[in-house]
Amino acid sequence: MLRIGYAQSSDGDDAETLRRLGCHVVRAEEPDAPPGYDSAALYSVLDFIGQGDQLVVTRLEHLGHGSRLVLDVLDKLEQRGASLYVAEPPISTEGEGGRALRAALEAVAAVDPQPLLRRRRGAPAREIIELQRAGVGPVEIARRLGVSRMTVWRKLKSAHVA
Structure with missing residues (x-):
């Protein structure tokens, strides 16, 4: 061991x-x-x-x-x-x-709103889009997922959601 x-x-x-x-x-x-x-x-x-x-x-x-x-x-x-x-x-x-x-x-x-551990590569676009559709703003999405705001904007733009 x-x-x-x-x-x-x-x-x-x-x-x-x-x-x-x-x-x-x-x-x-x-x-x-x-x-x-x-x-x-x-x-x-x-x-x-x-x-x-x-x-x-x-x-x-x-x-x-x-x-x-x-x-x-x-x-x-x-x-x-x-x-x-x-x-x-x-x-x-x-x-x-x-x-x-x-x-x-x-x-x-279960009662803690802390984000999940993320790699530096950023969050998957699916999670970003789901949060955005749920009414969460880009700054809050970035905070929750532990990524930069620019990552959120790029993922939303590439998915044509922004």
Whole structure:
């Protein structure tokens, strides 16, 4: 099993803490990277992590601000056959604790309007068009999907909806 540490910021004690926790590899975001949306280091870990590996973070909120962002990371880990370990408080997605963690996050996500985790490539045009047809403005669409307003305008223009 490979333990891969993820630190929200490269400046701080998180990287050292992750090494003390037995992480073979530690990846950290650039100091100015916002959590969740454009987390290049997190995406590289999620693309790299394999069956039986474990992602280790010091705190759960380092995966993103909002339960939907964390659930999206958990889904990606599950698809790859990997697990999550959080140091403070000590919790893991393995076993009963993992099911309880997922249930709690899903309950919060049901009432939490946070957007889903998005790659830098932008949101699919289908989601943008659906939100626009539901009466949501371009600025709010961009905020909800974690993309730029220009991305929203380009997708709407290419779909001839704007």
